[in-house]
Amino acid sequence: YIWPSPQLDALEAARFDVFGINSASAFSGFIQPCDQFFSSFTGRSNAADWIRTAYHDMATFNSDDGTGGLDASIRFAEEQARPENVGDGFANTMQIITGQSNRYISIADSIALAALIAIENCGGPEIPFRGNRVDAIVPNSPGVPEPQQDIDAHIESFRKQGFTKEEMIGLVACGHSFGGVQHDAFPDTVPDLNDPDNTQSVQHFDTTFVTFDNNVATEYISGTTQNPLVSGHNDTTNSDKRIFMSDGNVTMRAFADSPSVFASTCSTLFARMLDTVPKETKLTEVITPMPVKPRNVLLTLDNSTLRLFGKVRLWNTAPSTSRSVRLLYTTHLGTTGNVTLGDAGISSSTGNKYTSSWYSFNASFPFSFLGIDAVAGVTSLSFLIDGKLENQGGLGYAVQDGVLFSSTSCTIPGGKTVRFDVAVRKTASPIRVFLENIDTDALDMPLITEIDVPRPANPISINDAYEIWSLDLPAAGNSYGIGAEFPGGVKYSSEDLHHPSGGEFVFNTCSS
Numbered sequence: 333y334i335w336p337s338p339q340l341d342a343l344e345a346a347r348f349d350v351f352g353i354n355s356a357s358a359f360s361g362f363i364q365p366c367d368q369f370f371s372s373f374t375g376r377s378n379a380a381d382w383i384r385t386a387y388h389d390m391a392t393f394n395s396d397d398g399t400g401g402l403d404a405s406i407r408f409a410e411e412q413a414r415p416e417n418v419g420d421g422f423a424n425t426m427q428i429i430t431g432q433s434n435r436y437i438s439i440a441d442s443i444a445l446a447a448l449i450a451i452e453n454c455g456g457p458e459i460p461f462r463g464n465r466v467d468a469i470v471p472n473s474p475g476v477p478e479p480q481q482d483i484d485a486h487i488e489s490f491r492k493q494g495f496t497k498e499e500m501i502g503l504v505a506c507g508h509s510f511g512g513v514q515h516d517a518f519p520d521t522v523p524d525l526n527d528p529d530n531t532q533s534v535q536h537f538d539t540t541f542v543t544f545d546n547n548v549a550t551e552y553i554s555g556t557t558q559n560p561l562v563s564g565h566n567d568t569t570n571s572d573k574r575i576f577m578s579d580g581n582v583t584m585r586a587f588a589d590s591p592s593v594f595a596s597t598c599s600t601l602f603a604r605m606l607d608t609v610p611k612e613t614k615l616t617e618v619i620t621p622m623p624v625k626p627r628n629v630l631l632t633l634d635n636s637t638l639r640l641f642g643k644v645r646l647w648n649t650a651p652s653t654s655r656s657v658r659l660l661y662t663t664h665l666g667t668t669g670n671v672t673l674g675d676a677g678i679s680s681s682t683g684n685k686y687t688s689s690w691y692s693f694n695a696s697f698p699f700s701f702l703g704i705d706a707v708a709g710v711t712s713l714s715f716l717i718d719g720k721l722e723n724q725g726g727l728g729y730a731v732q733d734g735v736l737f738s739s740t741s742c743t744i745p746g747g748k749t750v751r752f753d754v755a756v757r758k759t760a761s762p763i764r765v766f767l768e769n770i771d772t773d774a775l776d777m778p779l780i781t782e783i784d785v786p787r788p789a790n791p792i793s794i795n796d797a798y799e800i801w802s803l804d805l806p807a808a809g810n811s812y813g814i815g816a817e818f819p820g821g822v823k824y825s826s827e828d829l830h831h832p833s834g835g836e837f838v839f840n841t842c843s844s
């Protein structure tokens with residue numbers, strides 16, 4: 333895709349900037365190490381809970397009419413209260429996930445990302461990721477299989493979810509490479525283990541229950557498995573046994589014989605699980621990493637200087653002290669500027685399979701900015717990496733300097749009101765300029781309120797290129813982004829949010 337594309341940029345970052353500098357993953361801190369659990373109880377892991385949550389959210393899919401699927405309906409108390417969703421794993425998971433979604437990444441995308449990142453980080457295969465799931469506004473119909481059901485019920489349940497019998501065997505084995513069964517939730521399947529190292533009394537599906545591997549299959553085939561749904565004392569709930577043997581153990585034997593067959597089968601099945609969505613939902617293409625990607629690019633105006641903040645990520649590159657990275661920018665005057673960028677650190681993703689090097693637009697201070705003459709402005713960026721020009725095939729990386737926050741924004745004496753000053757480039761001629769207040773509604777979905785910044789009758793020029801449009805708002809609480817509509821139907825929203833006491837600058841007291 334072509335940068336900038338706010339939703340794809342955000343999904344790409346959340347999927348690929350997992351650990352290290354500029355991590356855009358809300359989840360990395362919860363799954364490293366892989367046995368991490370968000371409370372002090374032992375025997376469980378966040379990773380296992382997240383994978384089970386994604387499956388139970390998706391398992392309501394009904395391929396007969398295209399309803400249900402991975403749409404975050406699992407967040408509703410009504411679904412969590414159903415017998416098919418017994419246990420506190422869903423509430424625990426949603427507590428972590430819900431607050432991490434935003435206007436570009438739905439709660440359902442966050443559920444998919446959490447499971448995918450947990451699997452990839454904890455020994456699993458790389459999984460193709462698509463975005464743009466839509467959050468349900470009401471619970472789905474029930475549909476999650478339960479261990480006491482017979483094999484015919486399970487085959488039918490997976491058919492409805494869109495999977496054949498062999499795929500059912502695969503998906504259950506892939507999922508049950510993690511975690512286990514908890515005594516509290518399934519007292520008839522697992523006894524109280526009275527184990528101080530396993531305070532939640534979880535009997536695990538295999539001996540390596542916090543990481544992905546084919547031990548779930550090797551232990552099953554060798555007859556040594558402790559999987560409580562295979563060799564449990566209560567045969568009624570031995571659903572994994574009935575499922576695994578339903579094709580004469582052909583699939584499980586193939587998994588036991590080959591870790592790579594298991595991994596590649598699971599990659600495909602996990603991706604299909606995550607991509608099982610209501611029929612109205614149109615997922616994006618598989619998100620691939622952008623080789624050279626600017627991030628957090630933002631502009632503010634300080635009188636006659638534009639402050640250009642940002643970094644660039646060089647995907648899948650080792651750190652190198654000899655690499656030369658330069659930023660070239662073009663201006664409205666047709667002139668160009670260029671600067672050397674500074675090493676800002678590295679990030680990693682996909683279970684450390686990929687490392688990326690980052691460079692800051694300010695060579696000396698990675699969190700600072702590059703100053704550009706405001707009249708010249710900036711229209712697009714490109715990068716010169718060891719002499720090779722990176723400019724999206726000649727398009728450049730377009731930058732928006734038509735509307736931006738001005739450092740003249742200030743607090744009106746008395747402290748109850750703030751004046752947001754928006755610098756408007758005269759030649760940009762916006763049809764409308766507004767502030768955006770981003771909140772969440774009662775269903776935890778983003779709620780964006782646009783507050784128009786009135787076009788001043790007699791605009792004040794702050795320099796030859798920019799005039800100031802102002803809006804007074806109560807000082808309490810809120811952060812605001814800037815939005816604008818430009819001729820030709822182009823609508824823009826800034827990435828950065830501003831608050832009187834934070835953001836790129838602190839608001840001074842207004843002088844008049």
Ligand code: HEM
Pocket residue numbers: 376377380381383384387418419420421477478479480486503504506507508510511512513514515517518534571605
């Ligand atoms: C017939 C199908 C299935 C049945 C009957 C079943 C049953 C169960 C049961 C009874 C538990 C224990 C939950 C608890 O104690 O809180 C469990 C855990 C789990 N299941 Fe399944 N499952 C099925 C399919 C799947 C699938 C397809 C996946 C994912 C691809 C999956 C992923 C998990 C995970 C990761 C856990 C561990 C949760 C944890 O340790 O916190 N399951 N399953």
